[in-house]
Amino acid sequence: MTLPATAHCLALLADGRLLTITASRRPRANRADVKCAVAGAPAICERMQEVVRLARHTEARIDSRDQVVLSMDTVPESDERDWELAAVLADRMVRGLYRHSGGAVLAHGRSDAWHLGRVQAGVPLAIEQVRHHLRDAPALVLGAGTEAAPAVDSLFISHLGGLHGHPDPSAAVASATAWFPLHSGGVNDCLGWVEVSVYPIGQGAMGPDAVDEEDTIAVPGLDLSAQLAVRRALAGARHFDGRGLGRWRTVVRFGQPRFQGASYELALVMADRLARGRECVPRGRIIATGCSSAWHAGQVDTVEGCGPKLALILKQAETGDRVLLPAAWHGQLPDGFGAALRARGASHACIERIGMI
Amino acid sequence: MALFSRRREPADTSALGRHVIAQRLDDGDVAPAMCPVVIFNAGGHARRVSSGKINCAQGETVFCFHPGPYSVDLTPFAAAPELGLRLRFVIDAADPRVTQQRFDLFLYSEAEAGLALATLRHRFDTTLQAELAQGTLALPPCTTLDEWHVFRAGLNQLLYTRFGVTVDDCVPVDLGDQVDYADLLTERALQAAATATSVQQAPASPEAGAGEGAPPAPPDRKAGPSAGWPPAQCDARALRRLFLELPALIAAFRLVELPPGPEAFRAQQALLQRLNLMKLSVDTMPSLAWAAPDQPLAADQQARRSRNSTAAVAALDEAWALLARLQLVVPVQWAELADEAERICANLEYDLTLRRAPYEPIHEDELADAQPDAPTAGPATSNRREPSL
DSSP states (O other), X not given: OOOOXXXXXXXXXXXXXXXXXXXXXXXXXXXXXXXXXXXXXHHHHHHHHHHHHHHHTTOSOOOOSEEEEEEESSOOOTTOOTTHHHHHHHHHHHTTSSOOTTSOXXXXXXXXXXXXXXXXXXXXXXXXXXXXXXXXXXXXXXXXXXXXXXXXXXXXXXXXXXXXXXXXXXXXXXXXXXXEEEXXXXXXXXXXXXXXXXXXXXXXXXXXXXXXXXXXXXXXXXXXXXXXXXXXXXXXXXXXXXXXXXXXXXXXXXXOSXXXXXXXXXXXXXXXXXXXXXSOXXXXXXEEOXXXXXXXXXXXXXXXXHHHHHHHHHHHOOTTOEEEEEGGGGGGOOTTHXXXXXXXXXXXXEESBSSOO | OOTTSOOOOOOOOTTBTTTEEEEEEOXXXXXXXXXXXXXXXXXXXXXXXXXXXOOOOTTOXXXXXXXXXXXXXXXXXXXXXXXXXXXXXXXXXXXXXXXXXXXXXXXXXXXXXXXXXXXXXXXXXHHHHHHHHHTSSOXXXXXXXXXXXXXXXXXXXXXXXXXXXXXEEEEEEEGGGTOOHHHHHHHHHHHHHHHHHHHHHOTTSHHHHTOTTSOOOOOOTTSOSSTTSOHHHHHHHHHHHHHXXXXXXXXXXXXXXXXXSHHHHHHHHHHHHHHHHHHHHHHTOOOTTEEETTEEOOHHHHHHHHHHHHHHHHHHHHHHHHHHHHHTXXXXXXXXXXXXXXXXXXXXXXXXXXXXOSSOXXXXXXXXXXXXXXXXXXXXXXXXXXXXX
């Protein structure tokens, strides 16, 4: 694993300008751990250093050997704060803690509690601006709740762990994300995400028999037949582990609501298990493809499009990611697939059923 | 001749083997059958004797432990409380090949009055969660059998190297009967609502009244490193652990089997040299409360020193975990582990240097915006704007 020497992260300012935050790494040599350089704006410098240092409290691995130097190419207004997420991401990208296969990332978000890793919504984004700049930065990361046009593929996070789809350890709503390959004929292949948020239902209010599990699952933005399929899959998978029936109110969101087929189901079920605290948490993301005719038995069936999906996964996988494939694909894996994934720091498993071993 | 000494109540050892693993005893107490007794002399050297009436000299510390087996439920992921590992472990008889048993060292440096099973479970949990978060042990979703075997081998070695316990059996279990995640989340929601109402009722604090645009106040830098314990106590514990465990760690690193070739040997020699220098630094560590003779140190700087020594202990724990990996290593991973060793050494050195310094150093980067005529040290420095490191 080689670390980049510099990393860029973009942010949109309120007046429409694009701000590039550049992070570079150099040997520390008894200097401060984070240094910020913005010409003519010492207050912003100080704030950026504070933000980055606070956000580092949420990391598991401390390395005091490097100094990270952050700089901005334009000076934002002193009351603007939506570049904060971009500064944190640039600091993580240069140290290899967050990687994106597309290179640069456009980020927009702020927080009053960086030391807890929370991310809040920024000011609403104008769609034309984002479209205009999206050629420079293929990935868009927004603080949860930011108003943006739904047509743009973006990742909403309320917590820094949300970059990898992990649930927030301190929020009262558990929400987890898993990714699945969307195959649409070559150039437009991408990873779509599905997010499952669960809220506890008071046990006293309704007995377990009074609630139909499928009624507690909401899927905004999908047509009726797709909604029904999502509800069936989730209710079936909850029957499989025997717990969590009648305990949760669930909201499922998709990054892109326009897709066909059922290969998202394994990702959906894994995100649900992650959100309900019943699945091992991977270091990176879960990338899964697979469907099932019998979720109540935990069985995973094969799906179509093996070749292009594997190629896409290999291109997009990053350090710590976990790739879950149906067991029938085991014989169809190209030579060196596992080794190539391992070289990128990811791992894979061809599974027959969900759950441990 | 202890003829005229006052009779004490004999120590109650009935809980040993159930929810207490080890207990501290005194001269004249009786250790129950089947429970080995470890006696540490004033120099910290341990000897094991068979159970029975304890006969020790002045200044010696006596522990008696029950070998088990014990069974605990671990939570490998903080975010997945319903997923558990049921661990059965024992404390083995003394290994004749080593001069100092790891479990004896663990008792001497970390158990104060005794070692309860719940405390040890908490330590196992913290260690395991840290290793999984750093990726040195892997327990990914839908673990395959091969990955599980690798994980088990790593876990066994980790717990043996770090705590000196031998893992008998480890199986994944569903903790859904004991922990209910929905109830945990409901509790969090109630807590958040309670904080929100208390903030609303007391809008007197300037941060709350200033509106959303104002940047929040940074967390209190004068707060102690761990809630509840005063800085002096934290610091004393941390330094005790460093003082006792660093020599054992150096000795163990010296014994690690190296791959052939001069690079590995050179890397090991450099590592040992740095560790020895750190040992020297710990042995000569200045006291917490004094900046210089006759110059007491301000409370916030004491807390800062204590935070640094606690961070050094965290690096020490990582070093034990690294040792466990080195003992299982295959030669292809050697470069990665050497880099890891360098990182842990750098973190230890960094924190020990800051623990020695009475004030946080002013870096060249921060000198530019500090006043040029500000004094660099002395009691007056507590008034100046402290540059954050």
